[in-house]
Amino acid sequence: MSGMNLQMLPKMRDSWSYLYVDRCRIDQDGKxxxxxxxxxxxxxxxxxxxxxxxxPGTTITHAAIKTLTDYGCSVLWTGEGGVRMYAQxxxxxxxxxxxLHQTRLYxxxxxxxxxxxxxxxxxxxxxxDANLNLRQIRGKxxxxxxxxxxxxxxxxxxxxxxxxxxxxDWQSADPINRALSAANSCLYGISHAxxxxxxxxxxxxxxxxxxxxxxxxxxADLYKANITIPAAFQAVKEGLDGMESRVxxxxxxxxxxxRLLKTIINDIDQVLDIGVVPANSLYxxxxxxxxxxxxxxxxxxxxxxxxxxxxxxx
Amino acid sequence: MTVIILERVSxxxxxxxxxxxxxxxxxxxVGTLSAMVRKLVWDYLTTAVRSGAGxxxxxxxxxxxxxxxxxxxxxxxxxxxxxxxxIQIPS
Numbered sequence: 001m002s003g004m005n006l007q008m009l010p011k012m013r014d015s016w017s018y019l020y021v022d023r024c025r026i027d028q029d030g031k032x033x034x035x036x037x038x039x040x041x042x043x044x045x046x047x048x049x050x051x052x053x054x055x056p057g058t059t060i061t062h063a064a065i066k067t068l069t070d071y072g073c074s075v076l077w078t079g080e081g082g083v084r085m086y087a088q089x090x091x092x093x094x095x096x097x098x099x100l101h102q103t104r105l106y107x108x109x110x111x112x113x114x115x116x117x118x119x120x121x122x123x124x125x126x127x128x129d130a131n132l133n134l135r136q137i138r139g140k141x142x143x144x145x146x147x148x149x150x151x152x153x154x155x156x157x158x159x160x161x162x163x164x165x166x167x168x169d170w171q172s173a174d175p176i177n178r179a180l181s182a183a184n185s186c187l188y189g190i191s192h193a194x195x196x197x198x199x200x201x202x203x204x205x206x207x208x209x210x211x212x213x214x215x216x217x218x219x220a221d222l223y224k225a226n227i228t229i230p231a232a233f234q235a236v237k238e239g240l241d242g243m244e245s246r247v248x249x250x251x252x253x254x255x256x257x258x259r260l261l262k263t264i265i266n267d268i269d270q271v272l273d274i275g276v277v278p279a280n281s282l283y284x285x286x287x288x289x290x291x292x293x294x295x296x297x298x299x300x301x302x303x304x305x306x307x308x309x310x311x312x313x314x
Numbered sequence: 315m316t317v318i319i320l321e322r323v324s325x326x327x328x329x330x331x332x333x334x335x336x337x338x339x340x341x342x343x344v345g346t347l348s349a350m351v352r353k354l355v356w357d358y359l360t361t362a363v364r365s366g367a368g369x370x371x372x373x374x375x376x377x378x379x380x381x382x383x384x385x386x387x388x389x390x391x392x393x394x395x396x397x398x399x400x401i402q403i404p405s
Contacts, residue, residue: 016377019395040404042393248396256377 015050017190017255020078020248022055028063047071050261051193053078053186074193078185095283098199098269102215105272106204115206118271122222148225152233175243176236182244183228183235184220186251191219194264219268227254315373316352318343318359322366322387331359347372360385 024037026044035042046052046067051074054060060075068075105111113134120137121128124144128137153160158176165173165181173181195202195215205214207221231254235247255261283289290304320328320341328337334355335345347355352372359368367386374381382399384392391402 016398019398019400021395036405038405040391040402042400042402044400245396252377252397256375 015261016045016048017252017261018051018053018186018193018248019044019049020053020055020186021058023057025059026054026064027061028067031067033064033067046073049073050197051076051189053189055079072197074189074196076189076192078189095199098272099201102200102204102272106206112206115272118273119207119218119222122267122271123225145225148229152229155230156233156237158233158236175240176232179232179236179243179247180228182247183232183251184224186248187220187223187228188213188216190255190260191223191264192216194261194268195219198265198268200268219264222267222271223258223260227251227258227260230254316345316347317371318356319369319371320359320363320366321368323363323368324366327359327362327366331355356383356385 021035024035026033026035028034029041029043033044033046035044044052052068054075054077056079065075105115116134117128117137120141123141128140132140149160149163152158160176161174163177163180165177192202192213200215202215203212205211205216205218208214208217211217228251231250232247235243235250238246283291292300293303295301316335318331318335320331320343323341328341331337331343334347334351335343337343352370356368356370359370363386365387367388368384369388370383370385371380373379376397378399382392384390389403391404393400393402
């Protein structure tokens with residue numbers, strides 16, 4: 001079913017959020033995907049899955065990658081336990097509509113500032129005083145984050161001495177910092193999958209800037225106080241044995257409770273103030289359809305025809 | 315909705331289960347059981363399958379929308395990936 005109609009796929013909101021695997025081989029198996037390890041073969045319903053996280057020791061075949069991307073399952077290569085993220089696959093849209101909108105907002109300083117304010121007021125769940133400048137908003141946000149940590153610490157009894165870790169020495173970090181990193185990495189993965197699935201660019205960040213994943217950090221930050229911070233503290237409270245895996249399990253429940261997959265693309269649209277988006281574009285039904293050609297007067301003219309034959313005189 | 319699949323069990327055990335559920339095909343049962351009844355029925359089945367095997371599938375409020383439990387000598391295994399349940403075929 002390659003080149004299939006994207007409408008057949010479950011929407012992002014109906015998907016299972018993620019599958020993390022390591023130390024196994026992934027290949028095509030009877031037109032689907034299967035994991036092979038020492039114990040046997042495990043089938044993966046890739047069309048139902050939003051995100052596949054590949055940890056260390058995984059091997060994946062060309063055919064498997066093709067099937068995964070055909071079915072809109074984002075593939076991310078990550079470090080041990082889903083911490084750190086290296087590479088991405090292709091999402092569930094073939095239309096550039098949202099990317100073009102994002103770019104328009106990004107290049108206009110006034111519009112960009114509006115998006116930044118939208119993002120902060122989304123986090124506060126209240127509208128921000130129009131008199132506050134960006135610096136004051138950042139300060140307000142700093143206080144809110146500090147309170148989120150303090151609240152989670154109070155509720156779970158896990159001690160909190162601040163967000164510190166050495167990037168070059170993972171094990172030296174205290175458990176709660178390791179749990180937070182594991183949780184954030186998973187959240188980055190989901191945000192990344194949603195951004196790519198909706199057809200936005202990961203590189204055009206509004207608050208964050210300069211990295212190819214800046215927009216991923218922007219979007220993930222919308223949810224940290226409500227999702228990853230409580231989940232990480234909860235997992236540490238339950239003990240240190242298998243903590244990283246427990247963090248991810250707790251997150252799966254939180255994603256479900258907060259209906260993250262159902263709302264994340266709408267939330268991104270909301271902070272970018274994109275209004276109503278048509279459910280499907282022509283390219284989702286027929287990815288091989290020729291794209292329009294840009295025209296300064298008409299915005300776009302029909303592509304896939306030869307303009308030497310009469311079309312050019314219009 | 316609850317689905318139970320039994321293999322290699324006695325006809326009388328299947329008969330007992332058909333008091334609660336519809337036997338759609340040999341060994342395949344479907345019904346609507348409360349959480350408590352489901353647990354009691356399943357606890358009983360796990361002791362009564364002997365050399366046979368059973369699979370329980372029921373709707374629940376998880377991300378997958380359903381959960382599975384296995385008992386006895388099933389040919390496939392249930393694997394849990396950080397809360398996502400998948401099926402493994404042993405090599």
